[in-house]
Amino acid sequence: MTNLSGKCAIVGMGETVVGKRPDATTNSLHLEAIKACLDDAGIKASQVDGLLTNQPLNDSHRSYATKLSHMAGIDPLFATDLALGGATPIAMVQHAVMAIEAGMATTVVCVHARKRSTADPSPGHPIRRGDEHWEEPWGHFAAAGGHAFAAARHMYEFGTTSEDLAHVAISTRYHASLNKNATLRKPMTMEDHQNSRMIVAPLRLLDCSLESDGGGAVLVTSAERARDFPKKAVSILGMGQHHPHWSLLDAPTLTTLGGKKSSETAYRMAGLKPKDMQFAQIYDCFTITALITLEDYGFCKKGEGKDFVKNGRITIGGQIPLNTHGGLLSQAHLEGQLHITEAVKQLRGNEVEPERQVKNAKVGIVSGHGGSLAMHATMILGAL
Amino acid sequence: MSKDERGRATRRGQPFLEEPEAKPFWASLREHKLTAQRCASCQKIFGFPPQSHCPHCLSNEFKWVELSGKGTIYSHIAYHRAWHPAYQDKVPYNVSLVDLDEGGRLVTNVVGLPPEQVKIGMKVEVIFEDTADFTLPKFQPAK
Ligand SMILES: [Zn+2]
Numbered sequence: 001m002t003n004l005s006g007k008c009a010i011v012g013m014g015e016t017v018v019g020k021r022p023d024a025t026t027n028s029l030h031l032e033a034i035k036a037c038l039d040d041a042g043i044k045a046s047q048v049d050g051l052l053t054n055q056p057l058n059d060s061h062r063s064y065a066t067k068l069s070h071m072a073g074i075d076p077l078f079a080t081d082l083a084l085g086g087a088t089p090i091a092m093v094q095h096a097v098m099a100i101e102a103g104m105a106t107t108v109v110c111v112h113a114r115k116r117s118t119a120d121p122s123p124g125h126p127i128r129r130g131d132e133h134w135e136e137p138w139g140h141f142a143a144a145g146g147h148a149f150a151a152a153r154h155m156y157e158f159g160t161t162s163e164d165l166a167h168v169a170i171s172t173r174y175h176a177s178l179n180k181n182a183t184l185r186k187p188m189t190m191e192d193h194q195n196s197r198m199i200v201a202p203l204r205l206l207d208c209s210l211e212s213d214g215g216g217a218v219l220v221t222s223a224e225r226a227r228d229f230p231k232k233a234v235s236i237l238g239m240g241q242h243h244p245h246w247s248l249l250d251a252p253t254l255t256t257l258g259g260k261k262s263s264e265t266a267y268r269m270a271g272l273k274p275k276d277m278q279f280a281q282i283y284d285c286f287t288i289t290a291l292i293t294l295e296d297y298g299f300c301k302k303g304e305g306k307d308f309v310k311n312g313r314i315t316i317g318g319q320i321p322l323n324t325h326g327g328l329l330s331q332a333h334l335e336g337q338l339h340i341t342e343a344v345k346q347l348r349g350n351e352v353e354p355e356r357q358v359k360n361a362k363v364g365i366v367s368g369h370g371g372s373l374a375m376h377a378t379m380i381l382g383a384l
Numbered sequence: 385m386s387k388d389e390r391g392r393a394t395r396r397g398q399p400f401l402e403e404p405e406a407k408p409f410w411a412s413l414r415e416h417k418l419t420a421q422r423c424a425s426c427q428k429i430f431g432f433p434p435q436s437h438c439p440h441c442l443s444n445e446f447k448w449v450e451l452s453g454k455g456t457i458y459s460h461i462a463y464h465r466a467w468h469p470a471y472q473d474k475v476p477y478n479v480s481l482v483d484l485d486e487g488g489r490l491v492t493n494v495v496g497l498p499p500e501q502v503k504i505g506m507k508v509e510v511i512f513e514d515t516a517d518f519t520l521p522k523f524q525p526a527k
Contacts, residue, residue, distance in 0.1 A: 133400040134433050135491045137520055140479045141467035148461040149481055156504040201462040248481055249432050249489045
């Protein structure tokens with residue numbers, strides 16, 4: 001088996017302005033992200049030969065990778081929509097690496113955008129997860145509910161508290177306060193968190209992420225071709241996935257998730273360990289998701305996340321800065337696409353506000369998480 | 385049941401009684417019986433939602449069997465926000481994951497006590513809540 005560690009690199013990245021974009025559409029946000037990415041990479045759409053995207057949430061956007069390619073002037077030799085929820089942006093990069101190494105494409109755009117903060121009038125119908133009719137008749141409607149089940153169980157098994165979860169939200173907000181392209185920038189206190197209203201107990205409002213408009217894209221090519229691009233290339237060192245259940249009804253546990261095996265695969269591919277990571281851009285749809293993933297990724301033992309997230313360990317300057325852009329909780333919720341672009345910027349070393357730059361960043365880990373805590377993807381990135 | 389502009393039933397908040405694999409489940413609930421599929425090959429309970437082949441051994445032979453209706457709470461939450469107008473005056477309300485003694489798990493409600501008194505590990509038993517169109521299995525603390 002060939003080890004794909006370091007065979008491919010990210011040579012371009014783009015982000016849209018995030019937050020409320022009332023005049024934008026799902027299509028325009030994707031195109032805006034692609035344009036920003038290609039401009040950053042210094043190439044034209046005609047030089048791209050692959051495109052991957054996340055299945056949009058409306059059935060008028062079927063076979064969207066092909067549609068988007070041609071809207072952008074790309075003639076793809078490889079294109080597909082992936083559908084792993086918030087694990088998709090990382091999975092797209094993984095598929096790009098596999099397509100490039102298989103000789104099916106050389107230069108692949110991975111793009112994701114959503115319009116969820118303001119209305120996106122569309123001719124189609126919304127796509128749903130598919131098993132809501134086994135949940136909604138009993139009043140279970142929201143992702144907040146699924147993650148609240150995990151939080152309640154983590155509290156029961158390990159004694160984690162709402163105050164412990166607050167440390168994730170407070171640190172992430174601090175990073176957002178340093179990021180000009182973040183939605184919520186006012187620093188958060190423990191009182192703010194504890195006084196925020198209960199949404200689905202035990203999760204409060206400030207345990208929940210944002211609903212956002214925006215998008216991002218990255219450009220993947222072989223390590224050899226990466227030398228021809230103007231910006232510092234970011235090497236893809238490790239990749240993994242694990243999808244340990246589909247719904248809450250078949251989840252063997254809600255306190256260890258796909259991140260454990262997914263990260264083990266990625267660490268093995270990269271030949272690296274948790275202690276080698278200098279930052280972690282961890283999917284934070286809810287505070288509990290990030291806390292569980294920090295445990296699953298081996299930064300601390302299972303059940304010790306409640307103490308690990310304290311004392312500045314996960315804040316810039318600490319042991320493992322978590323979500324240096326402000327994450328889904330405070331920057332924008334774009335299914336973790338901006339966790340990837342943020343990792344690229346950190347590893348380039350001169351593209352974020354100096355106050356939130358990880359000093360001498362050489363290697364970091366990125367996570368994606370989707371569905372009813374069901375799907376997980378991991379990527380380890382390094383500066384070349 | 386409301387219809388969308390293509391004439392398809394929109395069932396947000398309601399069970400899908402016509403789902404082929406699940407029809408016997410909803411029919412038995414009408415008679416106040418909680419049932420599940422037991423595999424004829426490996427003898428295990430399929431779990432929920434019902435499906436055509438056993439998730440443990442892929443056999444497509446099974447029997448619908450009545451369960452004891454007893455189970456244990458795996459986790460529980462309390463909705464303080466209503467995502468659906470029908471729940472506007474019901475918040476805060478409990479939603480629980482109940483692991484049934486014979487196998488299988490349901491998203492359900494534990495009723496008969498305030499949400500904050502529901503505990504993980506609590507033994508519960510099924511009760512049946514009838515509406516005009518369907519019957520929902522819910523749970524109360526075991527006697
Ligand atoms: Zn079987």
